Amino acid sequence: MTRPFHPFEALATQLLPHSSTSHNDGSHDQSHLQRVWKNVCAIQEKEGGDLRILLAATVLHDCVAVEKNSPLRSRASTLSAEQAQHILAKIGWSGQDxxxxxxxxxxxxxxxxxxxxxxxxxxxxDADRLDAIGALGIARCFYTAGRMGSGLYDPCDPQAQHRPLDDKRYALDHFAAKLLKLAEGFQTKRGQEIARERHERMEQFVQDLLREL
Incomplete structure (x- = not known):
């Protein structure tokens, strides 16, 4: 039997109603939180860290929903941090925690x-960024492009050789603009190891797609 937030199922159940996973975004739904928690546990097993703090942060890290194309996007994590502290204080967590x-x-x-x-x-x-790369990252990229009304690629110049990258218009541009850069910035040794594997999958996908085009 799958236990998505083991060993903190009770705490997760208490916090999930505040997680903002009910909004209409399949790339930031409860399954995203479950995957991030799985990544957290895989990294924490090698690196250490307070799992209780990490569980609360995982479930509430997107508790204020801000669309990718919103002018408030750069403040999304700060808004979620403030809201998370308010939520945890209401259920009796210490100010320090x-x-x-x-x-x-x-x-x-x-x-x-x-x-x-x-x-x-x-x-x-690291755990959240791992969900943005690899096979899952590819799926989320094209899902989000569909939600935002973007095209798959520029049919005249799919590799952006004669134009600036524009990942608001074309999903394929998002790989060069962001996704293929993420593996460089991982903070933990275990996160770096997993990121390298997922980065290679994305590079292979882009090569395969361009070959088919």
């Missing part, structure tokens, strides 16, 4: 460009 979770959440986002300081912050950032 609320602050710890908030700092972990604030630095997880690529868009925020905030350097993670604590071990838990480095783990969550």
């Amino acid at each position: 609320c602050e710890a979770v908030g700092k972990v959440i604030q630095s997880h986002s690529f868009s925020a460009n905030i350097r993670p300081v604590s071990l838990e912050a480095r783990i969550l950032q």
Whole structure:
């Protein structure tokens, strides 16, 4: 039997109603939280870190929903961090633990460009970014492009050889603009190892797609 948030099922059940997974975004639904938690556990097993803090940060890291094309996107992690601290304080967490979770959440986002300081912050950032690359990253990229109304690629110049990259218009551009850069920035040794494997899958996909085009 699958136990998605083991060994903190009770805490996860308490926090999931606040996670904002009910909004209409299949790339940031409860299955995303489950995958991030799986990544967290895989990294924490090798690196250490407080799993209780990490569980709360995992479930609440997107508790304020901000669309990819919103002008508030760069503040999404800060807004979620503030909301998470409020949620945890209401259920009786200490101020110190609320602050710890908030700092972990604030630095997880690529868009925020905030350097993670604590071990838990480095783990969550790596765990969340792992879900943005590899086969899952490819699936999420094209799913999000569909939601945003983007095209698959520029039929006249799919590799953007004679134009600027524009990943708001073309899903394929998002690989060069962001996804193929993510593996360079992982914070933990275990995260780096997994990221290299997933990066290779994305490179192979882009080569296969261009070959078919």
